Amino acid sequence: MGDERSEPVVPEPIERRGTAVSPGLGIGPAYVVDRRSVNVPHTRLERDQVDAELKRFRAGLRAAHDQLETIKGRLNQGEHRQILKAQQLMLRDPALVQRTESLIKDELINAEWAVSRSVDQVREMLAKVSDEYLSARQFDVAFMGERLIMTLGGQERDSIVPPEGSVVVAYDLSPADTANFHRYKVAG
Secondary structure, three states, X not given: OOOOOOOOOOOOOOOOOOOOOOOOOOOOOEEEEOHHHOOOOOOEOOHHHHHHHHHHHHXXXXXXXXXXXXXXXXXXXXXXXXXXXXXXXXXXXXXXXXHHHHHHHHHOEOHHHHHHHHHHHHHHHHHOOOOHHHHHHHHHHHHHHHHHHHHHOXXXXXXXXXXXXXXXXXXXXXXXXXXOHHHHOOOO
C-alpha cells in the first residue's frame, strides 16, 4: 500500500433562487424560518371547562389584535400596514369567531384546536376561489391563525431574530415577520 493522502472535502455551495422582497443582492449564511413549528395542542375538555376556554379564546383574540397594533405602529403607511389591518379585521370576523366558539362548546376541544380547524376551513374555501387576489388571502388567514394559536399557547409570535448579515429563507413571510428585519441588519 502506498501513501494515500486524501484531500479535505469541501462542500459545494448551494444556490437557491426565490422572490426578493427588496432590491439588490444579499450574500450571507442562511437563516431558515420553518412555519411547521407551530404547535397545535389537541385537548378534549370537560363540559365544566368550556366557559373558561371561551374566556381564554377571547383573551387570545384581544392579545393577538394588540400585537398586530404594536407592529403596525412601527410601520409607515403602505401595503404591509394594510395587510396587518386586514388581519386585525379577520380576528374580529363574526363567522370565524362563532365557528371557533361553536367547536369549543359543541365538540369540547381546546381553543388552539378549534382555531386551527376554523382557519383551515376558511383557507380551503379561499383556495377554491377563481379570483387570484381572493385566493391569495388564504395566506393572510393562515398567518393570522398562526399568530392566534401561538398567542393562546403563550408563545411570542415575533420571535424571528435573524443574525446580522444573514439571508432569511422562508416559503412565505407575513408583513409582521418582515417588519422587524431592518433592525437586525439582514443581508437579504
